Amino acid sequence: MCFDAAMTLPTAQPWFRIRHAGDGLTQIDEPHVSPLLQANVWWLRGRDRDLVVDTGLGVGNLRIEVPGIAEANPAVVLTHGHLDHTGGAPEFDAVLAHPGDRVHDPLPGSLHRTALLDELLPGGAPANDDNPPLLVTAVPHTGYDPAAYRLRPPVAVYPVADGDVIDLGGRWFTVLHLPGHSPGTICLYEEATGTLFSGDCVYDDVLFDELVGSDVAAYVASMKRLLELDVQVVHPGHGDSFDGDRLREIGERYLATRT
Template sequence: MTLTQARCWYELEERDDGLIRITEPHADKLVRANLWWLRGTDRDVVVDAGLGVASLRRHIPRMFERDPLVVLTHAHLDHVGGAHEFSERAAHKAAEETLAKGVPASLHGPELYKELGMEPDGQDLPGLLIDALPHTGYDPRTYRVDPLTVHRTLQDGDVIDLGGRALTVLHLPGHTPGCIALLEERTGALFTGDVIYNGHLIDDLPESDPPAYRRSLALLADLDISTAHPGHGRSFDGHRLRELAHSYLSTPYA
């Protein structure tokens, strides 16, 4: 398959209250994650960093005007690939070791599954996980995620102060040991990463822990959430979050 250069690699969607959703429309849905850019009075936070196929600094230079902190919700390629471009990175302590080694990464579906230790289970995996090139001459075979240093180690209950707004760290393991969500208690907005989104929740990775996942979702179901901003797909309200959590909790696991 011959790929052409994308006109725009990133898509930005302005939201209310100083929030921008950033997506990579040319990435396959398997690895098409959200970046959430939240602006405070004193500083900005970017929640997750995408695949890193195209430079965030080059394509969205205004994002870096106030030296934002990037918070990584967990250590998977579609959430940390562009993190090396930020001068300060934060993640849960349980994700530090994986990030320091360099997370498993490939733009080829079968190879990525092998890197992650997953079985396709009859799925027809896409050969290539992008449908355009970020720039002329880009070779998808060279894609990797370099080892990352975490500058700020997060734990459950930590508060990230942006000036005029604050985010509380919730450690919610299950999908991976280092999964976190960020709660803005003032508005009830929750940035969920891959803890919960409007789709099939993945709990069968080699690093996944279904019992821990159940405890994490039971905790979420009891919180007063107004809006969930997930790692994949569109935002949804607290009622839908509770529906999704209860649906998972009502399903027996092996």
């Protein structure tokens, strides 16, 4: 494999794109990453503590570029164990995750397409894949070597289960265990406002249910459960937020292809 392409990558500073979404919510993503791995970090200010949902790839430094994100005793929740959601986890004192995914002992991951797809797809990377081999289009600082990327385990992982409640002080988010994309996929749901942080269970694009660890039957059951909730707004693992009507369209389209 040739890693020489990294030598010519530009430096992108800042690494993260930070957008304020209103009501104390901030959407953070990594624009210099392949769409395959370009995931959201959601940071919600709470009265007593903050909520951080997912942590990005771990290529850029969240704590430096997003001042304050680790200061209000945040509950840092990983929606599942894939690298684009967990890479920045070691920057926090502890994270919460469902034990169904290997968060505490992650696979190494890679910023090289073939190596990553060998890890994520049951049949390995497809032959004759003509997509760009490198999954970043820039580096966060001079000297950063994409070939040295390894997913590191969090400092501490506390398990969460379906029905657990995360209390920010006056706002309560319930953990929903919704396996299918991965065994340990969870969403966070605030019943009072119909707010859903959905991770990779639902976003407005093709849903992945054939990865290593995916389970189509479980995904179907999870989607049916999700569509029974009174959801007003979805903050997904990939792409921008959407409303409950769009959630139902995406969910029903998925179910139509799988049932």
